[in-house]
Amino acid sequence: MTLPFANRRWVWLLGATTLAAGLFTAGYRWAERGYLADIALQQAAHAEQQRQQAEAQAEALASALRDKQQLEEQAYQVGVALLQARAELARSQAQLSRRIAHVVQQDGERFTGLGPDSLRLYRAALGYASADEYLPAADARAAVQADQTAAPAGGLPPLALLTHAVDYGQWCQQLEQQLDGWLALFPPTQGEAHAGP
Structure with a gap:
């Protein structure tokens, strides 16, 4: 029971x-x-985050590639400009070298150093702007006492000075062109300043 x-x-x-x-x-x-829903949400969020990071990295890489191509183009343009400047300087040097004998002859032996025409050529060879208003004309009368002065016993004759000026001037102007090329590729930041001539 x-x-x-x-x-x-x-x-x-x-x-x-x-x-x-x-x-x-x-x-x-x-x-x-x-929990499975939370895990799925976290996995989706993580996948989205990875996708965004991959897109950001791809964009950064594409931007770096564009910058590289732009710098290569600038470097090419600067290189072409430097080659053109060097060719122009070589033409200018040859032209100035051809003028040396004429200028020395034009000034004559009345001057114990550089005469006015030689000084003009000297300044042109060094790349200075023409400032003829400050230089007297190459006139024998301008050197009133030059013919009474004895020739110097030493020193460099005008021909040597002018030849040196042509070579040195070309070198200085090439350096200036190279500096300008570098500044075109890598402009100074705000804290830096280019001390030009």
Whole structure:
């Protein structure tokens, strides 16, 4: 014989246990789905972040490539300009060298150093702008006492001075052209200043 109260107790206990197990399982599954959803969101966010980083890196690389190509183009243009400037300086040097004998002859032996025409050529060879208004004309009368002065015992004759000026002037002007080329490629920052002539 079974006691009705005892069966009920087991039924209630079994029911309560089943209900608790069901609630536990449902809660576990609900939490598991929440965690899986959170993990999926985090994975999607991470994938999006990686995609954005990859796009940013690709854009930075493309920008660096554009900058490199632009610098290469600038370097080419500066190189061409330097070659043209050197050719022009070589033509100018040859032209000035051809004028030396004429200028020395024009000034004559009345001067103990450079005469006015020689001085003009000297200044032109060094790349100075023409300032003829400050130089007297190559007139023998301008050297009133020059013919009475004895020739110097030493020193450089005008021909040597002018030849040196032509060579030195070309060298200085080439350096200036190279500096201008570098400044075109790498302009000074605001803190730096180019001390020009």
